[in-house]
Amino acid sequence: GAVVSQHPSWVICKSGTSVKIECRSLDFQATTMFWYRQFPKQSLMLMATSNEGSKATYEQGVEKDKFLINHASLTLSTLTVTSAHPEDSSFYICSAHPLRGGDTGELFFGEGSRLTVL
Amino acid sequence: GQNIDQPTEMTATEGAIVQINCTYQTSGFNGLFWYQQHAGEAPTFLSYNVLDGLEEKGRFSSFLSRSKGYSYLLLKELQMKDSASYLCAAMDSNYQLIWGAGTKLIIKP
Numbered sequence: 001g002a003v004v005s006q007h008p009s010w011v012i013c014k015s016g017t018s019v020k021i022e023c024r025s026l027d028f029q030a031t032t033m034f035w036y037r038q039f040p041k042q043s044l045m046l047m048a049t050s051n052e053g054s055k056a057t058y059e060q061g062v063e064k065d066k067f068l069i070n071h072a073s074l075t076l077s078t079l080t081v082t083s084a085h086p087e088d089s090s091f092y093i094c095s096a097h098p099l100r101g102g103d104t105g106e107l108f109f110g111e112g113s114r115l116t117v118l
Numbered sequence: 119g120q121n122i123d124q125p126t127e128m129t130a131t132e133g134a135i136v137q138i139n140c141t142y143q144t145s146g147f148n149g150l151f152w153y154q155q156h157a158g159e160a161p162t163f164l165s166y167n168v169l170d171g172l173e174e175k176g177r178f179s180s181f182l183s184r185s186k187g188y189s190y191l192l193l194k195e196l197q198m199k200d201s202a203s204y205l206c207a208a209m210d211s212n213y214q215l216i217w218g219a220g221t222k223l224i225i226k227p
């Protein structure tokens with residue numbers, strides 16, 4: 001089946017530094033990727049929709065200058081958390097569609113990246 | 119507004135059957151998803167319903183009623199490994215997912 005790889009799985013950084021998380025679709029092309037964050041015991045919250053070759057669409061309340069998204073190719077999207085602070089500590093997950101509203105409707109998720117900001 | 123409701127927590131016994139309900143309100147509708155999520159892991163896909171009726175897949179079945187804005191996930195022959203959170207999500211007319219808060223399912227021996 002389709003695979004989405006996310007890296008790194010775990011990252012610990014100091015407050016004020018920037019962290020980049022990569023999301024790759026390994027065996028399909030994804031014109032659209034989604035970035036979510038999840039706080040403990042809460043549901044996934046969509047942060048932004050990443051579109052290949054164009055600017056990402058951010059959800060209300062998500063700072064686009066803080067969470068930089070780059071979807072430079074059909075198989076790679078990156079999320080950079082700039083000037084990270086402890087409140088940014090969370091579980092970040094990406095997902096990708098092989099097709100828009102595809103046949104099975106299945107979204108393929110990356111493994112997730114747990115960010116801890118000290 | 120758009121909204122998904124599902125119970126916060128449910129408890130069931132190993133070997134039994136449990137039904138997790140989900141109601142939704144979205145702007146347009148392009149399907150209803152169920153995902154399983156173990157603590158600290160990414161969600162894994164369980165089912166997708168876009169037409170009314172029951173879809174059976176092994177021990178798991180999912181039902182959809184579009185007119186009622188209602189779905190349920192049915193888990194049979196419960197196993198301890200089924201202890202997880204179960205997320206209901208509806209896809210709106212823009213193909214964006216609206217997520218429920220998840221139902222934490224606790225399986226007891």
